[in-house]
Amino acid sequence: MSFDATFQNKRFNSVGTRPLRPDGIDKVTGRARYGADFNMPGQLVARVLRSPHAHARIKGIDTSKAEAVKGVKAIVTAADMPDLTDGDEALFAILDNCMAREKAMYDGHAVAAVAAIDESSAKAALKLIKVDYEVLPHVVDVDAAMMADAPVLNDTIFTQGVEPAPSKPSNVANRSEFGHGDVDAGFAKADIIVERSYKTEQAHQGYIEPHACVASCNADGTADLWVCTQGHFVYRQNCADLLGLEASKLRVTSSEIGGGFGGKTHVWAEPVALALSRKAGRPVKLIMSREEVFRASGPTSATSIDVKIGATKDGKITAAEATLRYTSGPYPDMWAELGAMTAFAPYDLENVKTVGFEVVVNRPKVAAYRAPSAPMAAFAAESAVDELAKEIGMDPVDFRIANVAKEGTRSSYGPVYGPIGIGPTLDAAKAHPHMSAPLGPNQGRGMACGFWFNFGGQTCTDLNISADGTVTIAVGTVDVGGSRASLSLIVAEELGIEYSDVKAVIADTSTLGYNDMTDGSRGTFSTSMATISAARNAIEVMRQRAAIMWDIPLEHIYWEDGHAKAAGSKHGNRAPLSVKDIAAEAGNTGGPIAGHSELVADGAGVSFATHICDIEVDSETGSSRVVRYTVIQDAGKAVHPAYVEGQYQGGAAQGIGWALNEEYIYGDDGRLQNPGFLDYRIPVCSDLPMIDTQILEIPNPNHPYGVRGVGETSIVPPLAAIANAVSNAVGLRMSHIPLSPPRILAALNAAKT
Amino acid sequence: MVEVKLWAGLRPLADNQSVATVEASNIREMLRKLEERYPGLATPFRGQVAVAVDGVIYRDDWSKELPEGAEVMLIKRLAGG
Numbered sequence: 001m002s003f004d005a006t007f008q009n010k011r012f013n014s015v016g017t018r019p020l021r022p023d024g025i026d027k028v029t030g031r032a033r034y035g036a037d038f039n040m041p042g043q044l045v046a047r048v049l050r051s052p053h054a055h056a057r058i059k060g061i062d063t064s065k066a067e068a069v070k071g072v073k074a075i076v077t078a079a080d081m082p083d084l085t086d087g088d089e090a091l092f093a094i095l096d097n098c099m100a101r102e103k104a105m106y107d108g109h110a111v112a113a114v115a116a117i118d119e120s121s122a123k124a125a126l127k128l129i130k131v132d133y134e135v136l137p138h139v140v141d142v143d144a145a146m147m148a149d150a151p152v153l154n155d156t157i158f159t160q161g162v163e164p165a166p167s168k169p170s171n172v173a174n175r176s177e178f179g180h181g182d183v184d185a186g187f188a189k190a191d192i193i194v195e196r197s198y199k200t201e202q203a204h205q206g207y208i209e210p211h212a213c214v215a216s217c218n219a220d221g222t223a224d225l226w227v228c229t230q231g232h233f234v235y236r237q238n239c240a241d242l243l244g245l246e247a248s249k250l251r252v253t254s255s256e257i258g259g260g261f262g263g264k265t266h267v268w269a270e271p272v273a274l275a276l277s278r279k280a281g282r283p284v285k286l287i288m289s290r291e292e293v294f295r296a297s298g299p300t301s302a303t304s305i306d307v308k309i310g311a312t313k314d315g316k317i318t319a320a321e322a323t324l325r326y327t328s329g330p331y332p333d334m335w336a337e338l339g340a341m342t343a344f345a346p347y348d349l350e351n352v353k354t355v356g357f358e359v360v361v362n363r364p365k366v367a368a369y370r371a372p373s374a375p376m377a378a379f380a381a382e383s384a385v386d387e388l389a390k391e392i393g394m395d396p397v398d399f400r401i402a403n404v405a406k407e408g409t410r411s412s413y414g415p416v417y418g419p420i421g422i423g424p425t426l427d428a429a430k431a432h433p434h435m436s437a438p439l440g441p442n443q444g445r446g447m448a449c450g451f452w453f454n455f456g457g458q459t460c461t462d463l464n465i466s467a468d469g470t471v472t473i474a475v476g477t478v479d480v481g482g483s484r485a486s487l488s489l490i491v492a493e494e495l496g497i498e499y500s501d502v503k504a505v506i507a508d509t510s511t512l513g514y515n516d517m518t519d520g521s522r523g524t525f526s527t528s529m530a531t532i533s534a535a536r537n538a539i540e541v542m543r544q545r546a547a548i549m550w551d552i553p554l555e556h557i558y559w560e561d562g563h564a565k566a567a568g569s570k571h572g573n574r575a576p577l578s579v580k581d582i583a584a585e586a587g588n589t590g591g592p593i594a595g596h597s598e599l600v601a602d603g604a605g606v607s608f609a610t611h612i613c614d615i616e617v618d619s620e621t622g623s624s625r626v627v628r629y630t631v632i633q634d635a636g637k638a639v640h641p642a643y644v645e646g647q648y649q650g651g652a653a654q655g656i657g658w659a660l661n662e663e664y665i666y667g668d669d670g671r672l673q674n675p676g677f678l679d680y681r682i683p684v685c686s687d688l689p690m691i692d693t694q695i696l697e698i699p700n701p702n703h704p705y706g707v708r709g710v711g712e713t714s715i716v717p718p719l720a721a722i723a724n725a726v727s728n729a730v731g732l733r734m735s736h737i738p739l740s741p742p743r744i745l746a747a748l749n750a751a752k753t
Numbered sequence: 754m755v756e757v758k759l760w761a762g763l764r765p766l767a768d769n770q771s772v773a774t775v776e777a778s779n780i781r782e783m784l785r786k787l788e789e790r791y792p793g794l795a796t797p798f799r800g801q802v803a804v805a806v807d808g809v810i811y812r813d814d815w816s817k818e819l820p821e822g823a824e825v826m827l828i829k830r831l832a833g834g
Binding site: 371453 | 760
């Protein structure tokens with residue numbers, strides 16, 4: 001990478017301020033265009049037929065009657081989407097998930113789709129498609145799926161990572177192991193050992209905007225896709241690969257996004273819309289209903305986790321061990337592995353071992369959800385840490401501080417840490433007034449730590465300076481959390497202009513180089529790096545233009561405080577040239593002024609947070625209420641602090657919902673019982689207190705401004721913080737998320753008997 | 754010389770070695786030499802690996818220099834939300 005990303009300890013003028021968000025007015029007035037807001041002349045309406053069975057062989061599909069329905073223009077099944085994945089298992093999983101091939105693997109799995117001139121025609125056609133199913137035994141529970149007598153979903157899955165290799169297929173796709181030291185020897189040194197099993201239920205990202213797109217395939221092999229996504233370049237590649245299109249001939253434009261949180265990181269219905277459009281020869285609009293989103297787009301894993309931790313009486317952990325079982329839906333992935341990597345990451349452990357088991361079940365294909373897999377692992381590990389602190393008689397913050405990871409610690413997932421921020425978040429928690437505030441009746445306090453890997457990735461930015469000196473930046477990372485505001489601040493900072501003179505837009509895939517998705521907390525981290533680089537390239541152009549304007553050598557010109565200045569006494573009388581001055585003369589000094597940058601942003605650095613929670617429990621009903629919540633997290637440098645606070649609060653709110661209420665509930669028939677927001681309860685504003693935040697700024701050495709990603713880590717501690725708070729409130733250790741009123745009440749009643 | 758630690762899933766593709774020593778000045782050279790020695794690593798090296806260098810994870814920047822004595826580990830390329 002030619003760009004020097006080393007941290008430079010500079011004084012900021014724009015970065016760190018809180019200007020109004022550029023997309024705010026459009027969003028609150030309804031002018032913002034989301035996925036479902038695009039329309040094309042002659043577009044058709046698509047509807048998807050989904051399996052009512054959790055597991056069934058598809059013996060045949062008869063679409064003849066549906067095709068005869070007036071207004072129906074195209075029907076597609078898996079036969080219209082041949083397997084072009086060439087042995088790429090991850091891509092095949094996406095294809096099979098978009099349209100079931102030999103078997104329907106879960107309730108809601110797509111089996112056919114219709115495009116018609118209107119919704120009623122499409123719905124009428126769906127009812128006339130006859131699917132001949134052979135219903136098969138199913139399994140949805142992670143522990144049940146691992147039993148020897150469980151129905152096997154895929155007889156080509158033989159557990160990887162075990163010796164000797166198994167001779168029979170099973171639902172356990174992979175075993176992974178991390179750690180170091182000797183846990184048995186460590187436990188032998190322990191005075192006290194806590195050992196407990198935990199479960200977490202499947203939760204959905206719960207983005208407010210369902211998946212939506214308009215696809216238009218042309219006869220010449222070109223195509224357009226307007227879509228709600230976290231990564232339109234990745235969607236372009238997914239669709240091109242699955243449908244045999246040339247990537248450069250498929251133009252994908254991302255809409256505003258009403259939340260993604262990992263759930264919009266690969267395609268779900270978009271290839272189906274394109275396949276319908278290709279067959280019909282007309283544009284096709286496909287919008288998933290909320291029920292379809294729940295049944296057939298990626299939730300997070302359900303888990304079953306065993307934890308064992310031992311410590312000496314003076315508070316030193318001697319060994320920690322966890323076995324983590326994660327569902328991945330019907331297709332193998334790496335969710336358990338991520339859980340195994342993250343479970344004990346906050347701690348300096350001499351002896352640690354984690355084992356992950358990836359388990360396929362008849363549930364929807366799991367997708368990333370904000371720091372994927374880490375919240376469940378942290379729930380189990382941090383619950384056990386809290387219980388151990390209590391057994392020893394130590395304050396939970398002090399116990400964590402006594403065992404905290406620091407620079408030089410070998411992490412539980414392998415590498416030795418460089419400079420990290422978990423210690424400062426714990427110190428801040430210890431000093432925070434929240435920790436010492438009095439509790440009311442029936443209230444409990446809990447705290448917990450969380451860890452996540454952030455990452456960067458391929459990134460590209462165009463910066464164009466208009467003749468009036470205002471600036472447009474075109475970026476390829478979808479703005480899911482305020483990056484247009486933070487990137488505009490960065491342009492203002494680099495060029496020395498006003499924030500209001502910068503307009504940031506998300507370019508489509510035909511007008512900018514490839515960009516990875518907005519995931520891994522990388523949006524502002526990566527794109528700010530490319531934007532700084534592009535701005536500095538533009539400054540070089542402006543220096544050259546100033547040299548032409550003044551007719552003096554380039555090396556006599558330097559850039560300072562947003563102006564080209566002439567160096568030395570020879571040129572001392574020249575008034576500095578502003579961006580506007582230089583831009584006004586661009587037409588006669590060489591043409592348009594632009595800066596461009598393409599780079600790989602790496603070195604994001606790992607991220608830690610500590611959360612504190614007070615909760616009140618009604619022992620008669622099991623109902624609980626969060627009365628106070630504090631998030632402490634390192635941002636490296638908060639470019640737009642209000643947005644950083646928003647990320648902290650949003651992650652906490654989602655974690656609270658997951659901890660207290662959110663849960664996929666399946667019937668004995670393997671069908672999802674609560675695919676709607678009435679029965680799948682996410683928190684709304686009135687459910688939550690104002691979530692306090694404390695931003696720590698420990699500069700990231702691998703970013704010019706010290707920026708770290710902040711999007712994901714804040715969802716990691718809440719499950720454990722809530723569970724610890726509830727456990728302290730009721731005097732019972734709660735080990736099954738969500739801690740819904742029935743579950744709390746059942747625990748209270750069981751304790752009475 | 755760089756000592757490269759392999760995650761468990763890679764070891765069967767590398768003669769069951771958990772650590773491999775190669776002469777390499779950056780990540781690209783290290784991966785190329787490992788692949789030359791263990792051709793089975795070619796598949797995971799196409800988009801499935803990341804490299805931790807002194808605790809910092811690199812997913813794409815294969816030009817990253819490997820300082821003398823650096824701790825280098827191959828880990829799986831991670832998913833994010």
